[in-house]
Amino acid sequence: MKELLKELCMINGVSGDESAVRESIIEKIKDYCDYRVDNLGNLICFCKGRKTSGKKVMIAAHMDEVGFIVTYIRSDGTLSFGEVGWIDPSVVIGRQVSVGKNHISGIVGSTAVHNLSKEQRESAPEMDSLYIDIGADSAEEAEKYVSLGDCVYFDSEFIEMGSRIKSKAIDDRAGCAVMIRLIQEKPEYDTYFVFNVQEEIGLRGSRVSAFSVEPDFAIVLEATTASDIDGVNGGERVCSLGKGPVVGFMDRSTVYDREMYRLAFDTASELNIPCQTKTRIAGGNDSGAIHLTKCGVRTLAVSVPCRYLHSPSCVIEQQDFENTFVLVHELLKRVHEL
Amino acid sequence: MDIKDIVFRLCSAYGASGDENNAAETALDILHGFCTDAGIVNGNVIGNFGIHQEGLPLLVLDAHIDQIGMIVTEITDDGFIKVANLGGIDRRLLPAQQVIVHGKKDIKGVICSVPPHLLKGGSSKVPEFSEISVDTGLSRGELEEIISAGDTITFDSPCRSLLNDRISGGALDDRCGIAVILLALDMLQGKKLKYNVSVIFSVQEELGERGAKIGAYRLNPDIAIAIDVSFAFAEGENRKKCGLLGRGAMIGISPCLSREVSDILISVAKEAEIPYQLEVMNGLTSTNADRYSESREGAKTCTLSVPLRNMHTPVEVIDLSDVRNMASLLAEFIAEQEH
Numbered sequence: 001m002k003e004l005l006k007e008l009c010m011i012n013g014v015s016g017d018e019s020a021v022r023e024s025i026i027e028k029i030k031d032y033c034d035y036r037v038d039n040l041g042n043l044i045c046f047c048k049g050r051k052t053s054g055k056k057v058m059i060a061a062h063m064d065e066v067g068f069i070v071t072y073i074r075s076d077g078t079l080s081f082g083e084v085g086w087i088d089p090s091v092v093i094g095r096q097v098s099v100g101k102n103h104i105s106g107i108v109g110s111t112a113v114h115n116l117s118k119e120q121r122e123s124a125p126e127m128d129s130l131y132i133d134i135g136a137d138s139a140e141e142a143e144k145y146v147s148l149g150d151c152v153y154f155d156s157e158f159i160e161m162g163s164r165i166k167s168k169a170i171d172d173r174a175g176c177a178v179m180i181r182l183i184q185e186k187p188e189y190d191t192y193f194v195f196n197v198q199e200e201i202g203l204r205g206s207r208v209s210a211f212s213v214e215p216d217f218a219i220v221l222e223a224t225t226a227s228d229i230d231g232v233n234g235g236e237r238v239c240s241l242g243k244g245p246v247v248g249f250m251d252r253s254t255v256y257d258r259e260m261y262r263l264a265f266d267t268a269s270e271l272n273i274p275c276q277t278k279t280r281i282a283g284g285n286d287s288g289a290i291h292l293t294k295c296g297v298r299t300l301a302v303s304v305p306c307r308y309l310h311s312p313s314c315v316i317e318q319q320d321f322e323n324t325f326v327l328v329h330e331l332l333k334r335v336h337e338l
Numbered sequence: 339m340d341i342k343d344i345v346f347r348l349c350s351a352y353g354a355s356g357d358e359n360n361a362a363e364t365a366l367d368i369l370h371g372f373c374t375d376a377g378i379v380n381g382n383v384i385g386n387f388g389i390h391q392e393g394l395p396l397l398v399l400d401a402h403i404d405q406i407g408m409i410v411t412e413i414t415d416d417g418f419i420k421v422a423n424l425g426g427i428d429r430r431l432l433p434a435q436q437v438i439v440h441g442k443k444d445i446k447g448v449i450c451s452v453p454p455h456l457l458k459g460g461s462s463k464v465p466e467f468s469e470i471s472v473d474t475g476l477s478r479g480e481l482e483e484i485i486s487a488g489d490t491i492t493f494d495s496p497c498r499s500l501l502n503d504r505i506s507g508g509a510l511d512d513r514c515g516i517a518v519i520l521l522a523l524d525m526l527q528g529k530k531l532k533y534n535v536s537v538i539f540s541v542q543e544e545l546g547e548r549g550a551k552i553g554a555y556r557l558n559p560d561i562a563i564a565i566d567v568s569f570a571f572a573e574g575e576n577r578k579k580c581g582l583l584g585r586g587a588m589i590g591i592s593p594c595l596s597r598e599v600s601d602i603l604i605s606v607a608k609e610a611e612i613p614y615q616l617e618v619m620n621g622l623t624s625t626n627a628d629r630y631s632e633s634r635e636g637a638k639t640c641t642l643s644v645p646l647r648n649m650h651t652p653v654e655v656i657d658l659s660d661v662r663n664m665a666s667l668l669a670e671f672i673a674e675q676e677h
Contacts, residue, residue: 094431094653107653109653115569133647308433
């Protein structure tokens with residue numbers, strides 16, 4: 001699972017530009033299921049199980065990651081950019097990035113701290129005050145290497161930190177990895193596996209893929225905001241690394257199906273694996289679009305707790321990732337009994 | 339001498355202020371090729387170039403070996419590392435930044451941050467150093483086997499090539515200055531010199547030019563040139579405060595520098611047609627030059643600066659042509675003209 005996650009995280013796929021991720025996933029699942037790619041680029045797979053229950057179950061993860069897009073080439077050869085997805089400029093300033101399909105090396109520059117006023121030093125940077133430097137000396141030179149609309153990615157090593165993993169794009173390649181393995185292990189019941197595009201810019205892929213799949217039940221696999229860091233206590237931590245998959249009762253986009261919510265905790269308990277909920281109503285995911293599709297879809301989200309989400313340095317605990325697979329593997333059977 | 343190799347090699351060593359030994363040993367190893375007597379004296383790397391001649395003035399070439407960083411102050415029960423700063427770090431860029439903790443062995447870590455989903459008002463405030471913690475994935479017990487208070491931390495930001503001759507990295511201030519000196523010495527091998535030349539790679543510049551203070555006393559130069567970095571322009575910056583990348587060394591002019599030395603450097607550059615730019619300051623230079631000029635009975639002092647973007651960040655940017663041009667300028671300045 002770790003090697004699979006590494007491979008997926010190292011692929012670049014900002015929202016709207018997920019094709020490289022999709023192609024890699026297709027290579028891994030094509031021998032195990034029927035699949036098609038819809039008009040937005042969602043990858044919709046159907047796995048025939050040994051059993052059918054008459055209920056249509058869909059499991060979903062998103063392929064896109066947060067990143068940037070080149071909006072303007074400045075006269076000095078540096079690039080202006082906009083963020084794609086919700087990113088705090090504090091985790092953008094001073095990072096290594098790569099630009100476009102040719103992976104041009106760049107960095108995110110800003111005015112040296114020495115030349116800021118005291119007030120500026122104490123204020124978080126504005127995204128508009130940052131620029132990307134690829135080493136070009138003029139706009140003309142930069143244009144040979146970069147075009148407007150090129151996507152920009154965090155350059156960040158995939159490393160192990162003790163039993164943990166640090167990488168970019170764990171949100172939501174972790175969910176994609178779990179789904180690939182579930183497909184390869186062949187589900188017991190007929191199941192739709194959907195790899196969505198454009199989650200980070202407003203749950204846009206899932207809105208149309210759920211419309212076409214039209215499931216009765218949906219399980220969304222995600223990475224979610226753990227804030228169990230120094231100086232943050234109690235419920236403010238939201239969820240914690242090492243305490244198992246996260247099953248929320250509610251977030252900004254969805255009130256989750258109560259029966260599915262209870263089923264998840266009962267299942268985890270029977271499997272003897274840890275499972276936790278979120279102690280703050282925060283964030284959202286494709287569930288927000290899926291559960292309101294057509295006449296409504298009973299929906300649950302199962303997430304890997306992840307520190308420093310939407311930064312180049314997402315950190316997860318490997319055991320939580322493994323346990324997410326174990327829990328979802330079992331839930332995929334039990335949801336047919338609801 | 340492949341200057342990019344040298345810069346990359348120097349930057350791959352670590353040396354936050356006060357803990358420069360790893361970088362100093364790396365630089366010393368290369369310096370030995372030019373200064374057979376070179377060694378580390380009270381932290382500073384010091385060497386004499388060739389055999390000093392009776393009667394020639396002593397010229398000291400200084401670049402600082404230290405880089406900005408952080409220092410471990412405490413390991414919390416939860417296994418987070420608390421830190422203080424070494425030098426002027428831009429705290430705005432610390433959240434989720436990748437670092438290396440230099441304990442009994444190097445450990446990689448991430449500076450804790452809160453994702454936008456959980457930020458009140460959706461944007462972060464700039465953390466105080468007391469609020470900074472490093473997450474290594476290890477428990478307190480595991481960490482205590484490897485890390486102790488006083489160990490240093492540097493950014494995990496290896497050098498990378500950009501387009502043209504430009505490179506980016508986390509310790510270019512002032513390893514690129516060390517590279518300038520090494521390249522200049524390489525150019526001067528076998529040449530007749532106008533000065534006796536000594537070299538110092540000084541420690542703790544980022545904490546207030548402390549290594550240079552004791553180095554200046556020891557070496558007692560007649561002339562000293564502090565080779566460091568200065569601000570390079572990018573759109574949106576104050577052009578008046580910045581040089582330009584790729585337009586040559588920035589020759590310092592300031593009331594506290596020797597105008598005589600500045601003028602000689604300018605005329606040498608003109609005669610040899612080496613590109614240069616001027617950096618005019620109206621007081622102290624905030625470089626090691628300030629230590630040499632008022633050490634003992636004083637020294638004639640000047641600054642030569644490599645223009646650099648994003649100073650004191652993990653992504654400093656320089657143009658290697660400036661390093662080469664500055665080395666050429668130094669070599670021309672030092673060599674006896676043959677005609």
